[in-house]
Amino acid sequence: MGRAADLLIIGAGDAAAEMAADLAGLGFSTHVCNGEALQRALERQRFDAAVSLEAPSVELPERLTHIAVGDHDTPASARLVDPAHPIQIAARLRAVMRLDVLEDTAQARVADVEAAGLTRLETGPGRTESTLLYIGGPDPVFMRLNAAMENAGIEVIAAFTTFNAFDYLHERAFDAVVVNAEPDPDLAHTVCSAMRRNTRLYHTPALLLTNKELYPAADEAFARGASDILHADADPEALCERVAALAEERRRRRRAKATLETCRLSALLDESTGLFEPGFARRHLDTLIARNEERNGSLALVALRAATPVEADDAHADSALVQFASMLRHCVRAEDLAVRADRNAFYLALPATGAEEAETVAARVSAIAECTAYESGDPLKPFRIDVRRAVVERDRNECADALVRRAFAAIGDGGVNRATG
Structure with a gap:
């Protein structure tokens, strides 16, 4: 099972206890407190998010996703009117947490692109009105x-x-x-x-x-x-x-x-597939790892090795691998990192994602590969690609190079493997 998000419920009494129970049933690991206990809880544990039913007794960490329920005057990532439905709170929490990851990843990628000495085409302001x-x-x-x-x-x-x-x-x-x-x-x-x-x-x-x-x-x-x-x-x-x-x-x-999207510069991409090339990808993956550690978040990596049948000639095999690779970036979110590591080796780095969620992505990629027929030299005999995969979740203190090596080592020779840190 993937790690449940650690959620701090700020409040007291039956309302806070009931909300904690409801949100625990929706997949969160909940902890209720306020007053003097809140300061101790924040010192003892790093939480992924907080829901406040009343004003917190101490200032919350700046990077903590915070949903305020009710009309108490507290800075928050989002506000909900009381009474808020548990499913509504859970959905809003997950949406805001993913938005925080998306924006943080965008900042990190821009910084790494600029560190590589490249210039992006800035996005325009777009529409000013909603x-x-x-x-x-x-x-x-x-x-x-x-x-x-x-x-x-x-x-x-x-x-x-x-x-x-x-x-x-x-x-x-x-x-x-x-x-x-x-x-x-x-x-x-x-x-x-x-x-x-x-x-x-x-x-x-x-x-x-x-x-x-x-x-x-x-x-x-x-x-x-x-x-x-x-x-x-x-x-x-x-x-x-x-x-x-x-x-x-x-x-x-x-x-x-x-x-x-502005970070997808030709100098950083594999020309034939549009996936990131391994040099920039390793540097950027180290940045994502550092950002994830600041958030106390997990990071998973999906390693993929694609094989074409021996009867496929080189030209058609290469064409099939390119088509498969081009499909990969459409199987992941904008903040995920899709990389071509070698001719037939690829990996997907998924920030703020555990092994269980990453396995779902890996299974989807394999399913698409299994039901796709690629053109061979004989138009009556298309072929399929065999994809072996491994999902690993980053270990603490593990760098990008070590994580990628461990992921591909986990594929092994016996087919599909799954390893978690």
Whole structure:
């Protein structure tokens, strides 16, 4: 099993205990405290994130991902209105933690590119205003939402049917989507789940708008992928703040991914595959390792060795390996490092990722390779690539060279192997 994120619950009483139990059931390792005990806990243990139900008694570490629940005035990575649903808190925690890793990796990669003496083409500022897609009928709820967003400088585009909505979503990028859950909450939940199944829309916030004080289907809504539930009669300023906060997280993600894309310079890439070449990759991997240690995070490496059948001639074998390698970078996240180490050897470095999650990535790569046929000299006899893999999780004090060597040694001659540090 992968390491559960260590989560600090800042609060006291039944509410904190109940939240700790709920979040433990959702895969976190939870610890509840505040007051004098909070300082001792922070000195004794490095936490991955914190959720505060009340103002912390001491200042939290700057790098700690922090979700504030309620109206206490505490600096936080994100804020949720009380009562917040456990699934909502868990999803927001994971999203903000991954966003922190993405932005941190982008900064590290820029620094390493500049250290190599290369110049990136800076990304432009992009759109200055947030854009929101509203899905639902043209009723008074929409008019109030539209007026509130307009006053906040947020552009609203309305789709009065789900068919029109997905046309819009495929045509352009939105920073957030608000779905009117009245009169058909099931349809609103379906929109949320459809967005979460779509890789391009996965990180786009989906908020439900309801005229009910307490939304009766909150469990299902958050389980299906809703990011927040808004009350139609809420204070317009507060409503805008909640939408704008989620929209800004989406924009930050886009900016970080665009920055990573500017680091893909020809001098650093394998010309035929677009993967990073091993020299720069080893230096950058050492940087990622150092950053991960600061976060107390895990880092996994997937080693891959691809073999073509003996009957494939050199030209077609090389072509197949290039096609396989070119596919690799589309199997991983923007912050992951995909490298061609040799003609038929590749590796994927996955920051803030444990061995169990990395094994899922490795299995996906192998499955794609197994179902892909490559062209041979005989058009009637295509061939497949055999991919052996190993997943290793970095040991403490292990450098990039040692980690890569251990990963490829773990492949061995017996097929697929998995080794964890």
